[in-house]
Amino acid sequence: MESMPSALPDGEPVPADGSLPAHALHDTAARPLGFYLHVPYCATRCGYCDFNTYTASELGGGASRESYADQVVEEIRLARKVLGDDPRRVETVFVGGGTPTLLPAADLARMLRALGEEFGFAEGAEVTTEANPESVDPAYLGELREAGFNRVSFGMQSARQHVLRVLERTHTPGRPEECVAEARRAGFAHINLDLIYGTPGETDEDWRASLDAALAAGPDHISAYALIVEDGTRLARRIRRGEVPMTDDDAHADRYLIAEERLSAAGMRWYEVSNWAAADDAAARCRHNELYWTGADWWGAGPGAHSHVGGVRWWNVKHPAAYARALAEGRSPGAGREVLGAEDRRVERILLELRLARGCPLELLAPAGRKAAQQACDDGLLEPGPYAEGRAVLTLRGRLLADAVVRDLVD
Structure with a gap:
């Protein structure tokens, strides 16, 4: 569940050309390089969502899905200029959102092609996209695989209709499992299912049913996240009005223990607190997320996307219109940055x-x-x-x- 938060921190200004301090580009060969490409569009907004995403009615003027891929390509070209003669090839790509698969597969392929042209890919590079189950079909998945994507992450969240209804997820139970089979037939070797536990009204048996359904689908990776009720979301307002009950910490702990029991019994092993991968396949782990957890370098392209290179962290302007305007004017879309000291990094x-x-x-x-x-x-x-x-x-x-x-x- 790789997504951009809606709130941005304060920080010092980013130079108009996006340039980095010299020390950030020192000894880059010792660190892996990944790219996160943010697609901020959704068909509808889920009730629990606090990510930097926009439905058509929320978008306003100055930005459109149709021109979005061109803007991301421009930021990839900016990244090439900023990183200069950095010799590294891209080791991981993660296209997240939002719902990246609302864009035509050809647009995602164009972004990937730009990365190949500007940086090239390391041998065995991991290339992932998130997808909502209702936003793909076998032909679309086939186009992604042909373009070079080799990992896909589906937002399943739950196998129970009443839980999906509280979350305001629009897919039907059973569709994520079908997607796993379709992705396998399209040639994807690595597939993740995202699950959420602790939804108001969910029982332990509901959670067991979701885990069992996910395992039966046969992915090689499962992420299980405790629901966080963010202020300002529709779900938070419903809980405040007493329409649905708030799940307590004890229930979250019980659900986590159930997940560990079910997943480990099925041959999956935790490698990060919220992530399990096939125990007999090291390649099943999400290498892109491991870049984040180990302090490597990544460039985040898109509105609100965060980046980190050599101890310098920065984030882009939030709104797609402001993002498009900055790139059209030849400026970095960076909104702010911070230079991490040795103690911060420790x-x-x-x-x-x-x-x-x-x-x-x-x-x-x-x-x-x-x-x-x-x-x-x-x-x-x-x-x-x-x-x-x-x-x-x-x-x-x-x-x-x-x-x-x-x-x-x-x-």
Whole structure:
């Protein structure tokens, strides 16, 4: 579920030409390079959604789906200018949204072709697109595969109609499973299904049914996220009015344990707190998301998209019209940026790497953090074996309390 949040942070201005400090481009060959391409369009807005997306009625003037691919291609060309003689080829591409597959497959292919022309692709590059189940058919999936996409992520969320109704998802139960079969026939080796647990009105049995349906479809990757009710969404307003009940933290914990039990029994292994992949296939993991979790480099193209290169993080203007205008005027669409210091990067490594099955090195921790790690190990929140070998790795109970463990370790 790779999407752009609707709110942007403050930061210093981005130069009009998008140029980066010299240190950000130092020793780039040691870091992988990925691209995130944001497609901000949706047919309808789901009740829980707080992402930077727009339906036709919300879009207003100055932007259109028809010209969007051309604008992304322009930003890819800008990236080539900014990165200069950086020799790296692209190792991962993730097209997210919104609903990328609302665009013609030819538009997604054109964006991918621009990346190939400007940067080239590393051997075995991972190329993913998100898709809503009702927005694709076998012919569309075949076009994507022919264009070079080799991984697809379908938004399933639930197998129960009443849960989908609360989320305001428009696909019918059973359609995501059909999509997996269609993607396999189109030649996709790697397929993800996104699930959400903790929807108001969902029961443990509903959640088990969703997990079982997802597993029966045969993807090699499943993501399971706890529903976060964001202020300002229709779902938050419905909960505030008492129309639907709020799910509590205990229910979220129970659903997570059910997911771990069901998925591991089916031969999937967690490699990040919310992500499971086929245990016998290292290629099943989402390599693009691993770039984020390990602090590598990626360029995010599109309205509101975030980027990170060599310790410099920046984000684009939010609205598609403002994004289109900046590129038409030959300016970077960047809205702001921040240069991360050594301490910022250390803390971010702990925050992100602790969520991984391989954990984070204890050498990253300050003295207070090391003391907290010892206590977490004694309390059964960190695995004792890896701890003795110099790594902090969450136990299953630790995963349930990951946010609290991280807070203690970064002190």
